Amino acid sequence: MKSYRKEMWFNIKGRREFVNITPDVEACLKESGVKEGLVLVNAMHITASVFINDDESGLHHDYEVWLEKLAPHEPVSYYHHNRTGEDNADAHMKRQVMGREVVVAITNGKLDFGPWEQIFYGEFDGRRKKRVLVKIIGE
Secondary structure (H helix, E strand, O other): EEEEEEEEEOOOOOOEEEEOOOHHHHHHHHHHHOOOOOEEEEEEEOOOOEEEEEHHHHHHHHHHHHHHHHHOOOOOHOHHHHHHHOOOOHHHHHHHHHHHEEEEEEOOOOEEOOOEEEEEEEOOOOOEEEEHHHEEEEO
16 A cells, blocks of 8 residues: 655745635645555644635635634633634634544545545635645555
8 A cells, every 4th residue: 555645834924815726736636656545634733724615705705704604813811722822722623623634545646536626725714834645445
């Protein structure tokens, strides 16, 4: 069985953003040489997410609005976590909702997606370097 590991680094300039990382994961898969197996893609920071959905700007806007209603950034003083000097309690909660990782089957050397599925990195507390792990195992 083959095993492949790569870290992808992001430095999002704003507080929040969704980045389609499907092409990057596909490049990792090609580099790995795995034809049948699984790929795990996970955010290595507790204020970021990896998720699968459609690459449609209206949906991304709706996520932004919905997540802000669920866990608004302000007032910052609303959150006990922020009393430690942080201002990112909302980002932790947004990450919890959107998820830490995805696993995708690899079939015939390709990501085995359903219609419209893409992999995204979701940043909820940007402005510094963060990483995503890609781990591929298979034959």
